[in-house]
Every structure is written in C-alpha cells, then in structure tokens.
Amino acid sequence: MIHTVAAGIFYGAGLGAVLGWASRLALKKTLGSSSAVFFSVFVSGLLARLAALIAAVCLLRHKIYIIIIAFAAAMILVQMAFELVPLDKNGTKRNS
Numbered sequence: 001m002i003h004t005v006a007a008g009i010f011y012g013a014g015l016g017a018v019l020g021w022a023s024r025l026a027l028k029k030t031l032g033s034s035s036a037v038f039f040s041v042f043v044s045g046l047l048a049r050l051a052a053l054i055a056a057v058c059l060l061r062h063k064i065y066i067i068i069i070a071f072a073a074a075m076i077l078v079q080m081a082f083e084l085v086p087l088d089k090n091g092t093k094r095n096s
C-alpha cells in the first residue's frame with residue numbers, strides 16, 4: 001500500500017489529521033470540566049496518538065527507513081498543526 005515516500009507522507013498526514021481532529025474535539029468537549037477530567041482526557045489522547053504512531057511504524061517495519069521517517073514526520077507535524085490554534089479564544093473564565 002505504501003511503496004513510495006510521497007505515499008508515506010500522504011498517509012501519515014491523513015492519519016495525523018484524523019487523530020489530531022479527534023483529540024482536539026475531545027479536549028474541546030472537556031474544556032469546561034474539572035481539571036481531573038480535562039487532564040485525564042489529555043493524557044488519554046496523548047497515549048492514543050503515541051500508540052497509533054507505534055502501531056503504524058510496526059506495520060511499516062519492512063519498508064525502507066525513509067518511508068517510515070516520512071510517514072512519522074508527516075503524522076507528527078499535522079497533529080501539531082491542530083494544537084497551534086487555541087481551544088478557547090477568551091481563555092479560561094475565572095472568578096476574579
């Protein structure tokens with residue numbers, strides 16, 4: 001399925017977009033919740049994205065290294081793009 005560097009970048013970016021969007025959606029839903037709930041969702045999302053990266057690299061272990069590196073880099077960079085925009089425009093509301 002992934003035999004070229006361009007395909008590795010394409011599929012890595014696609015998987016990164018799906019995981020980044022899902023993580024952002026989950027964090028946005030729990031933004032107003034207590035800190036314990038928010039941080040448990042944050043850590044769960046981080047571990048899920050790490051597990052997806054490890055699984056993808058394990059599936060690509062028989063490919064040449066440049067495809068694996070391109071896939072992982074595209075996946076990580078696209079996920080980071082979802083984190084560049086703040087979740088809440090006004091910041092957290094405080095009672096002060």
